[in-house]
Amino acid sequence: MKNATVAIGIDLGGTTFAVGALDCDGKLLACNSYDTPASDQASDICDAIADAIRATVRAAGARLSQVAGFGIGIPGRADPPAGAIVVCPNLHALDGVRIVAELKRRIPSIRRGFVANDAEAAALAELRYGAAREVENLLLLTLGTGIGGGIAMDNRVIRGPRYIIGEVSHMVLDPSSKRRCGCGNFGCFETLAGKQAIIDMALHGLQEGRCSLIAELAGNDPSKVTPELIAEAARAGDELALEVYGRAGNWIGIAICSMIVLCDPDLVVLGGGIAAAGDILFEPVRRTVAQRSRISGFDPANIVPAELGNDAGVYGAAALVWEHT
């Protein structure tokens, strides 16, 4: 590679982070995963990210002088104009850190950097390079421990003046729920369809004495029950497992119905570990949307899986650079 420039994308997580180099045509030239330092010092984490950026540039066959900039997607709330992290619930060492300035100080030849929430980055990735590349209006949900939301309108990902758009994990869907959320509220979306909610529904069924393949697959060890294991049981036809995904899918469908009338998407894209369950989740989601969103005329067939999988965060973070070029 001679004069072509690359954008660096960093997908930061609480336990691991990934760094990739993307060319301006959206080709991923190199990508690697690293352990996030288990340190309460922000400088340790920034040092590790800077080292990984240098390694990624080398692996892409590029020089630092060819780097157009970097983008970083964070699992929390970002302040993009300040290049700062406001709060990262799973990585508190970085709360309040001006991450863009910290990384630029470590690699002075990189002059531009951008920070965004990770769901925003994933939405940008799917919009530019993934499932939504043919449309301009997108609703993306990343279904995991929490539930992230990304919205694109008129071909741009929007976040709002206080960068709140997409914090859908804490939409109250069931005000009568006794399930308390980490945010202090009751009945939030993530307490009904997030990772722990799915596990708890299965464990509750087992505690009631339901006979299920879930117990067998987990070796009768409740701590081994995961959404992936429940999905495996569901695919084998297990009644309890299908019921769990049916209930989670119904809540996701209800949330999507509300969001459709707010943002009028062409496409709804579902990503994250829980969406990997496939049809056993998508079918109840689409069924609920078919039943409850007649007014919008939205075709439930336009609820589709994300295409970029685990790389979405890297693609989207790097794409932030090209959005600003």
Ligand SMILES: [Zn+2]
């Ligand atoms: Zn909440």
